[in-house]
Amino acid sequence: MQETIKIAVQKSGRLYEGSMKMLKECGIEVSNGNNQLRVQAANFPLEVFFLRDDDIPEYVQDAVADIGIVGENVLAESGKKTDTVEKLGFGKCRLSLAVPKNGNMQKISDLEGKKIATSYPSILSGFLSQHKISASVHVISGSVEIAPRIGLADAICDLVSSGSTLFTNELKEIETILQSEAVMISHPQLTPAKKQILNSLLFRIQAVKKAKNNKYVLLNAPNEKLDDIFRLLPGMKSPTVLPLAASGWSSVHSVISEEDFWNRIELLKAAGAEGILIIPIEKMIA
């Protein structure tokens, strides 16, 4: 029988869509039509377990699942021993300390002797002792943001992404404790066969991530401007240059990275590039 790798993903919630989308972009077909607990992928040796995110680190540590997709926040809070094998670029958020907007607390030392509500007692306690602040940690599992308003706590330690929840609850952030995104975790000792499947999955994930961070650029330029333009195009290796039907002109094709993208396009234009086309890349294998 062919070996299969078992992956744990969130059953529903903020990481579900991103996890399924990632598998799809890797060309792996998983149908979770009937809300099942486990599903075998149609065209890859992968079995998907749908679980609550909080349980994923433990399942992977105990080898019930071989690998899993979970937020770094949940992983850090769990204290479980797994290997983080890839950052996945979605589910980005931060774990922050926030206080009432109109109160007189401004900085972390103002939390001395105060009561802080959180669903992340382990990370918070670590942070407080590292900063030599003694405060009492009050654990609540949901709607942490309302704790100060109902008099349950003086401050909160909670996940923030846009900050709109803090805003609606008249809270302000005073410190970021942890930056988080979804990561792929793995049991530290996989069999060689499972390791091989994981590597081929990671190879696909990296190709998808790389493609997202790069764009294919086509542009036209007069031949005498080409040297200046080449200097602005680091590309994968060197750009492809094709002659245009109009004499003295060339078409240049290259790959440029998403960061610094607009800046580079402006420089290309200023250097004499015309008819610039930007095309998304679906997969990119270096």
Ligand code: ATP
């Ligand atoms: P479960 O039912 O699986 O226990 P949950 O309610 O604990 O789900 P979600 O709210 O779905 O969890 O969040 C899952 C993960 O999504 C978080 O642990 C975090 O890594 C990530 N995330 C990204 N942005 C946010 C945000 N603004 N608030 C909360 N979590 C976020």
Ligand code: ZN
């Ligand atoms: Zn959860």
